[in-house]
Amino acid sequence: MEPNFYRTMVKASTEADCAEILGGFRDLVKRGPGVGVKLLNYYKGLPISYPATLVEVSGEILELDVHPQQAVALGISGRTCIKCGTFAHTLLAEVKDADVRRMMASLHNFSYVDLMVEQRASLRLELEPPADAEITIAGRKVAAKALDVSLGGFSALSSERSLLEKGDEVLLKVMIPNLLHNTVTPLELPATVVELAEADGGELCRFSIGSDPQIEGVLSRFIFQRQVDLIRELKEMSG
Known part of the structure; x- marks a missing residue:
């Protein structure tokens, strides 16, 4: 835990x-x-x-x-x-x-x-490896790595101090893996900063996202396949 x-x-x-x-x-x-x-x-x-x-x-x-x-x-x-x-x-x-x-x-x-x-309102799964991401606010772009994902949002580690504040509205771009086809799907979506903490020279940022059928479809497919893969990992390790 x-x-x-x-x-x-x-x-x-x-x-x-x-x-x-x-x-x-x-x-x-x-x-x-x-x-x-x-x-x-x-x-x-x-x-x-x-x-x-x-x-x-x-x-x-x-x-x-x-x-x-x-x-x-x-x-x-x-x-x-x-x-x-x-x-x-x-x-x-x-x-x-x-x-x-x-x-x-x-x-x-x-x-x-x-x-x-x-x-938590929805299941939050780790991205392994972390996915490439980019945070944009007021025309300023900050590179980041998305660490986990749920239907309600993301956690991302910025590569530098983001200068974000709780409640800021940003444009978040995340390269979501397509686990079935071994490709990535770029998602661009508005997000709200809900939590910030200093970490590893940058910041750990938690974002909430709004409801969008197309985005939810991409995330739902990823989360389902990720669950399948994690269950398979556990079964293999348990013999």
Whole structure:
């Protein structure tokens, strides 16, 4: 889980919250075998969420049986969110170990979180590699790389300080890959700056875009094929 996907919630203290969560899992394990929870990871923006079965709590480590694709995502991310009706909030845990072949995982360092990613209106997938982009405002052009895409907007890393401000209206040009034909489709569309942060000598810019049937068609086809490719990657890595 990327840090911008969630916001940590501290009820008492970090240590007390972790102890409370472990106590809750111990009580669940005592009920007998087969108690389930749901794990949630994001692989390059694609949500990976499968049921997992509690096995035991050993010291401060929770052992679970997991789906092989979840095990792959756990190993890559190093963190996971846990959804369990026993707890009033979503949980975050660090991954101590994830074994794809044995379909097992060990989790520790638990905390409560507010899962901000669930507030997104549409799926946001990483562009790999980042796509060439250009930001134009008041006749000034700034080169950039588009990092991710959704039906509602883009994130882009500018090559230099953009001098943009939140709320600015820009013309955004992005070279969207056509994954089926191994070509690119140039998109030019009006966009609004919704967030800015300094990064790597430039700025990380988040843009929202308006509704346009032609543009939505191009993006929908890309997002669908990107999901297919990511699922295939996970299946290959999980054996």
